[in-house]
Amino acid sequence: MAVRKILTIPDPVLYQKAEPVAKFDRKLRGLARDMFETMYEASGVGLAAVQIGVLQRLLVIDLEDQGFIKGVFINPEVLEVSEEMQEGEEGCLSVPGLSVPHPRPRWVKIGYQDLNGTKRTVEGEMLLARAFLHEMDHLDGKVFVDQLEPDMKLEFAEDIERIKAGKPPRESKKPAYRRARSA
Numbered sequence: 336m337a338v339r340k341i342l343t344i345p346d347p348v349l350y351q352k353a354e355p356v357a358k359f360d361r362k363l364r365g366l367a368r369d370m371f372e373t374m375y376e377a378s379g380v381g382l383a384a385v386q387i388g389v390l391q392r393l394l395v396i397d398l399e400d401q402g403f404i405k406g407v408f409i410n411p412e413v414l415e416v417s418e419e420m421q422e423g424e425e426g427c428l429s430v431p432g433l434s435v436p437h438p439r440p441r442w443v444k445i446g447y448q449d450l451n452g453t454k455r456t457v458e459g460e461m462l463l464a465r466a467f468l469h470e471m472d473h474l475d476g477k478v479f480v481d482q483l484e485p486d487m488k489l490e491f492a493e494d495i496e497r498i499k500a501g502k503p504p505r506e507s508k509k510p511a512y513r514r515a516r517s518a
């Protein structure tokens with residue numbers, strides 16, 4: 336097991352579309368373990384393989400401390416989202432130090448495969464829904480700071496440029512869910 340390097344914006348790999356996972360083997364299980372280790376090391380609650388430079392469609396989430404679930408989600412697809420939205424701050428290990436209010440659907444239903452390749456579905460609301468949608472965006476080469484609402488984009492433009500230049504944002508802030516974890 337190993338902690339891998341987390342890519343940060345504007346690394347070009349973060350803007351590429353990941354390929355479906357086809358082999359459910361030992362190597363995949365090793366990758367998932369490394370992803371958990373890497374995520375814990377960074378006090379994160381979700382990580383997509385893309386963020387460690389592996390262009391495959393899998394992600395890990397651990398929101399057990401927040402009352403949700405922990406798991407590996409392979410080839411995930413959104414099956415349903417609620418029309419009802421949630422407010423809340425969002426952060427990303429690939430955009431270190433930034434936390435920005437970002438609306439998301441309140442509830443999602445996801446279809447995915449587990450480490451054995453078995454097809455499953457899972458539903459999640461609030462923080463779990465946010466995590467699923469955020470990490471799944473990574474699989475399509477999307478980083479959440481490029482999708483902010485116009486006023487937020489303007490407010491955080493300077494911080495985003497600073498992070499792209501390898502500097503901390505003006506006021507380094509972690510989202511509340513991550514602060515809780517590292518406390």
Ligand SMILES: [Zn+2]
Binds near residue numbers: 426427428469470473
């Ligand atoms: Zn992210």
